[in-house]
Amino acid sequence: MAGSGSAGSGSAAELPGLVSGWLGESGIEYEPPLTLTRVGVGQSNLTYAVTDATGRPDRRWIVRRPPLGHLLASAHDVAREARVLTALRDSDVPVPHVFGVWKTDEVPMVLMEFVDGLVLDRQEVVDAVPEPTRHAVGLSIARALAPVHAVDLARTELIDLASHKPYAQRQLKRWTTQWQNSKTRESADLDTLTAGLAAAIPGQRELTLVHGDFHMRNVIVSPDDGSVRSVLDWELCTLGDPLADVGTLLAYWPADGEAGQGLLSNSAMPGFPDRDEMAAAYLEASGRDGSALGFWHALGLWKIAIIAEGVLRRVQDEPRNRAAAFAPTTDQIDSLIAKALRTLT
Known part of the structure; x- marks a missing residue:
């Protein structure tokens, strides 16, 4: 290749x-x-x-x-x-x-x-989508995770893609290191959140393919019926607990008035399903138990905050890395950390 x-x-x-x-x-x-x-x-x-x-x-x-x-x-x-x-x-x-x-x-x-369709990464794109289609888009995105987690790792030769050790511990170790290597300042709240997550890790029941960064902006959808035409941005793909992807999706799915609007997705706009509907759509499609979703939601917010901090650091170091729309701010990152603390407790 x-x-x-x-x-x-x-x-x-x-x-x-x-x-x-x-x-x-x-x-x-x-x-x-x-x-x-x-x-x-x-x-x-x-x-x-x-x-x-x-x-x-x-x-x-x-x-x-x-x-x-x-x-x-x-x-x-x-x-x-x-x-x-x-x-x-x-x-x-x-x-x-x-x-x-x-x-x-x-x-x-x-x-x-090139896959034709809509990438809902800007408000003006979402504005053009009718509210009933927005609702279909949300449910389609949630259901699209089920086949990701059903991939036959042996047949696709992805069984050696990543470690088979407990996933939450691996994530905490990896992203704590990323924070240390990319942070622009100290954050006592981030340290508190990291310790709280480490103390609340649920037992891992299965090992599947995990997208690692699954949200509205990383899929291409049909403008007609909202179905998912392509899943993009697999750079963080790994092997681990499938509920981690659901937690990430929920973390990127703020409701109206919640922290993270503008940094995460446009899910707070009228028509999109709420987080409970999204979780239910995935759990029905996959047949999984969602009792540990609170932990994975908080971990998703923690990880997004660290990713955003890395983006901020790269933009500060090299302005050409700034995308056209925006770069995260320290206030937005701190609001995600605070939301994760509330989600975990």
């Missing part, structure tokens, strides 16, 4: 020439020149939509690469993400097709299929 890279750092200015070579190696027809446009409000891996001179809908592609500047160990691994997408190609999980991974100055970049 990997190819040899051209010289250069893979900056935005160099990407059209690099992508032209990748398309040629893949035997994909295109009409030069190519145009690349930064897409998404995500602050992690950089994502570009590629179009050729014809402007035809069937001649669009996506390029993913790590952010610019210094990266934490194991973070932003687009090559690993491409491995997961390729493994899931014949599963019940809808994912884009990966054409290949190329390295430029040891920086991996992925060329993949």
Whole structure:
């Protein structure tokens, strides 16, 4: 799946020439020149939509690469993400097709299929969706986790993707380290939350594929019926407790007036199901018990706060990593920490 890279750092200015070579190696027809446009409000891996001179809908592609500047160990691994997408190609999980991974100055970049549909990452996009469709979108997103957690790890050869040790302990260790390596300040509340989570870990009952960052902005949905057409952004994918993904989804799903609006998702807008409906939709689709969801919801908020702190640090260190929409603030991050403390108690 990997190819040899051209010289250069893979900056935005160099990407059209690099992508032209990748398309040629893949035997994909295109009409030069190519145009690349930064897409998404995500602050992690950089994502570009590629179009050729014809402007035809069937001649669009996506390029993913790590952010610019210094990266934490194991973070932003687009090559690993491409491995997961390729493994899931014949599963019940809808994912884009990966054409290949190329390295430029040891920086991996992925060329993949463009999936048409809506990415509900901005309020103006959500504004155009009728309220009944918003409700269908929410329930479809929740139900879309069930096939992720039903993936046959042996058949897809993902059984060795990550450790099989207890997942909550692994998450606490990993993200505590991420906080220490990326924080912009000290936070006594974050320390209190971390200790509280460590004391409340539920027993792990099963080991499944876990998306790791599952929320409204990381899926493509149909504008007609709200069904999920593709699940995106698998860079944090691992093996662990399936309820962790549900907790993350709930953490990214604020209600009207709650902390995190603007930083998380637009779920507080009229029409979307509430968190109880989302949890019920997943539990019905998967047949699982949700008694430990409170812990996983709090852990999801804790992890989002740490991710946001890392984004803030990267933007401070390298302003070119800022997405067009916004960057998190310390007040928003602190509000997530406070909400997690309330959720855990």
